[in-house]
Amino acid sequence: MTKYIGIIDYKAGNSPSVLNALQRLNIEARLLAAPENAGDIAGIILPGVGSARATMDSLRENGWIDFLNDRVYKNGLPFLGICVGLQVLFEHSEEGGTDCLGWLKGKVKRFDDKKVRVPHIGWNGVKFSAQCTMRDAQVKDDYFYFVNSYYAVPKDGSIVWAHTDYDGAFCSAVRYKNITATQFHLEKSGEAGLAVLKEFAERALT
């Protein structure tokens, strides 16, 4: 069986856009409605739009939580989270007072709408941390597309892969062992986003 990248498909998510981006890159990818269909998966993407609570509820209903805890967190399956797919990796989100996966220490907070417009929508600069950028030649500092009202505050600074300025600097990407996640939408950030998707998929598939 050919190895492929699985994309968790849930009702309110934008998984078709992520699939479209991977197809443009000629990467073998499939939408997955439930873990039973995962089969010979080489890496998994959790796309996200909408709220942390809706995402957690949807993952639970479809039996994804055990699969993710087992295959990704315990057994090292390459994982890429996008937007809310980054936020649910932390312990808790202020959005709807939601308990999340808790793989990463820290919490998710709301931007202060007295200081900045919320949601944070648009193309913003992303600065990758030096050691990561050297390892991943395809990934460079660039502008990426964001849509978020909430942002992660990790306890452990060493997992911060990139940061971005809005209401001050916030953590816009994390990388920890087999887990990568970006607050920005890789599938909607033009060629810059496609380059990060390609880097993830190629590493997962080799």
Next chain:
Amino acid sequence: MLTKRLIACFDVRGRYVTKAKQFQDNIDIEYAENMARTVYAQGIDEVIFYDILASAEKRRTDIDMVRRVAKELFIPFTVGGGVKTLSDMYEVLKAGAEKISVDSAAVRNPAIIQEGALAFGSQCVVLSMQVKRVEKTAAIRSGYEIAIDGARVFTGMDAVEWAKRGAGLGAGEICVNSIDNDGTHGGYDIEITEKVAAAVNVPVIASGGAGKPEHLTEVFTKTGASAAIISSMLYSPRLPKNYTVAEIKAELERAGVAVRPHVK
């Protein structure tokens, strides 16, 4: 730093991007998906497609069009026209759009804003408003009234109050389209754009009147708009000169407006 967004807006009729003059005499320009590919390659930040006949023909949005266009775009993509219910929204999002623009349908049934925001998130719902300059009255204190149905029917609603209400119901962005300036190519309506931007805390999109790059500089330096819509100046055969995205961004950079650098 968050940059100002340039949004290309296209009216679609059948398979074609079309350009009207005062709502008639349409010239069909190019297949919608080809236009999408062209502006993506030029480095546009975002794209909106309106199915302009959906409402008049009392049908839903052309989903095949949405699908064909979505295949070409790896940037945010909004769809408007023919979206009246939650299930219409779902179909459009599933076909590959990120956001839905609601206009007349939201005036008739404001609950659609809230339902859409709860089901798909605020970021999916763009409230688009057609505004016309009128005499200030007790009911219309901003001096701008909301019109619907292709700007033919006036509602008696104040534009600023409607924007505040829409944001309160959960609209993630507000697009302010000036009926007076639309099609003039003489620049955006600075006054109402700023009034709305000052009244709400969600991003505001300026629309109507762009004819040359300096108009974008003006709206971004004189108002709190986060984004601006450009249309005719990119491609209309009715204008003596068209501009590329690179030319527009070069002018904005020269004026010190932060934009996403032009894609090399």
